[in-house]
Amino acid sequence: xxxxxxxxxxxxxxxxxxxxxxxxxxxxxxxxxxxxxxxxxxxxxxxxxxxxxxxxxxxxxxxxxxxxxxxxxxxxxxxxxxxxxxxxxxxxxxxxxxxxxxxxxxxxxxxxxxxxxxxxxxxxxxxxxxxxxxxxxxxxxxxxxxxxxxxxxxxxxxxxxxxxxxxxxxxxxxxxxxxxxxxxxxxxxxxxxxxxxxxxxxxxxxxxxxxxxxxxxxxxxxxxxxxxxxxxxxxxxxxxxxxxxxxxxxxxxxxxxxxxxxxxxxxxxxxxxxxxxxxxxxxxxxxxxxxxxxxxxxxxxxxxxxxxxxxxxxxxxxxxxxxxxxxxxxxxxxxxxxxxxxxxxxxxxxxxxxxxxxxxxx
Numbered sequence: 222x223x224x225x226x227x228x229x230x231x232x233x234x235x236x237x238x239x240x241x242x243x244x245x246x247x248x249x250x251x252x253x254x255x256x257x258x259x260x261x262x263x264x265x266x267x268x269x270x271x272x273x274x275x276x277x278x279x280x281x282x283x284x285x286x287x288x289x290x291x292x293x294x295x296x297x298x299x300x301x302x303x304x305x306x307x308x309x310x311x312x313x314x315x316x317x318x319x320x321x322x323x324x325x326x327x328x329x330x331x332x333x334x335x336x337x338x339x340x341x342x343x344x345x346x347x348x349x350x351x352x353x354x355x356x357x358x359x360x361x362x363x364x365x366x367x368x369x370x371x372x373x374x375x376x377x378x379x380x381x382x383x384x385x386x387x388x389x390x391x392x393x394x395x396x397x398x399x400x401x402x403x404x405x406x407x408x409x410x411x412x413x414x415x416x417x418x419x420x421x422x423x424x425x426x427x428x429x430x431x432x433x434x435x436x437x438x439x440x441x442x443x444x445x446x447x448x449x450x451x452x453x454x455x456x457x458x459x460x461x462x463x464x465x466x467x468x469x470x471x472x473x474x475x476x477x478x479x480x481x482x483x484x485x486x487x488x489x490x491x492x493x494x495x496x497x498x499x500x501x502x503x504x505x506x507x508x509x510x511x512x513x514x515x516x517x518x519x520x521x522x523x524x525x526x527x528x529x530x531x532x533x534x535x536x537x538x539x540x541x542x543x544x545x546x547x548x549x550x551x552x553x554x555x556x557x558x559x560x561x562x563x564x565x566x567x568x569x570x571x572x573x574x575x576x577x578x579x580x581x582x583x
Contacts, residue, residue, distance in 0.1 A: 230348070231327055232275040234266050235317050235399075236336035237283030237308040242453045245576030246556055251285040253336045254292055255458065256522045256538060258465055258502045259488060261292060262452060263336045264299065270334060271300045273345040279326040280336075281317045283308045313423030318403075319413045327406045333426075335399030339461055341447035341468075344400055350443060351402040357438040358430055361398035363449045371396035371451070372427040374442065381440050384427035386419065398449050401426065408438070455554050455574055462536050463518050466500040475503065479511060488523070495527075504539075513543075522557075530563075538577070545571075545583065 240252030253263035263280075270278055278301050282289050286307060296303030306321050314333070321327045332348065344361075351359040360381070362374050373393040375383040385392050403409050412432035416424045434440050450461040471484050475491030483499030490506045495513035497503060504523035509515055516533035523539050530545035535553040537543070543555070545563040549570045555561060556577035563583040575581060 229329060230275050231329060231331040232270040232278040233318065233321050233327060233331055233333045234263065234270070234278060234280045234336045235314060235333065236263055236289055237281050237286070237311055237317060238337075239284045239311070240337075240453075243455060243458070245574075246455070246554070247284075249556075249577045251289060252452070254285075254288060256504075257458075257462055257536070258469070258486070258520055259504050259522065262339070263289070263293070265339050266334050266336055267293070267296070267299050267301055267303075269340070269343045269345075270332070272343060273348050275332060275348070276301045277304075278302065279304045279306050279321050279324075281306045281308050281321060283311055311423075312418065313421075314426035315413055315416060315424035315429040318409060318426075318429070319424070322406045322410055327409075329406070330402075330404050331406065333401040333403070335451070337452045338399035338449065339452065339465075340398070340400070340445060340449050341464065342445065347400070347443055347445075348402065351441070354441050355404075355439065356402065356441040357404050357408065358433045358440045359402035360430065360440070360442045361400050361449075362395040362442055362444045363398050364394050364444070365396040366394075368392075368394050368396060372425070373397065376442075381434060381442055383434070384431050386421075386425045386427040395444070397427065398445060399451060401430070408433070458554060459534065459536060459552060462520055463534070466502065466518050466520065469500050469502065471499070475507075479509065483517075512546075548583070 236253040240247035243252045254261045304326050306324050308317050372386045374381050374395045375393045412429050416428050419425050448464055452458055452461050469484050469486055472486045474489040475487040477493040479494045480496045485497050485499040485501045487503045488505040491503045493509045494511040495509045497515040501515055502520040506524045507521050508526045510528035512529035513527040514531045518534045519532045521537045525537050525541040528544040531549035533551050535550055537555045538557040540558050541555050542560045546566050547568045551570045551572055553573040555575050559575055559579040561581045
């Protein structure tokens, strides 16, 4: 029997993918390290696990794995203990779980958490339900507008009867969220050995869980009540940014000689000479010049300088230089170490999606 106490559970964070849908940003970093409100995306996952009582965490890495290891380290600053499992060839979620079991990290009940998923309510209550119900597998579901992008669950009489990976025809609008609880790793391995690669060349997590359903094991579920985001595209990146900013409170630790209105976070070392309207995030060492206007739903990551222009509903990554006079940057994502500069007194709105180390002269 495998005990199922939250302090005994192990966590497995999957962060090996190339993030091809987030190119060009992922040409120079894994998507899991893209910062949102001052911390890399993957840290939201680790923080959620730690806050739920799961401190032994394995991180499955592949693409830019050394960078992830360098940023996260041993996990001690997050209150966790991190171990790393290398997935050299990305053969899917079920394959990553198999590697973690084969490696010896997964040796008890565990929770798998995709490193690019963010849940507004976290997983604590679901972890508690998994333990209380005695489930063999426990999954989370969320209603979505486009089920063809996800694995979906078909329910009958309150039970999960079938899982379908990225259905081409409508079978359900209940997407399987990227968090999965398993009681017995030996059963998971038994299920994995029955799998064959799908048409995508991957060992699908939906097929793994379907084995448990077909063989009479207890597969429970819950429908998440808050928002859930699978951050796979730059539009998704902006959507999760807006949702995160919607929950920030006012915090002023930097210097403000200009004006800050509403719920704005100004980190230590930042300087505000212009105007910032919340909700907004201004990271460490950021300078907002006297001719700059930062409007609603903007995150400016550390070390960036915005000397002039308007920013709204945008994400500006680390160490960017912006000086665009009267231009308004809207719904934009600006990569790290990028320069965006206007030599003329231009007006109007511009939407930019710019990779790291770019130079834009208008």
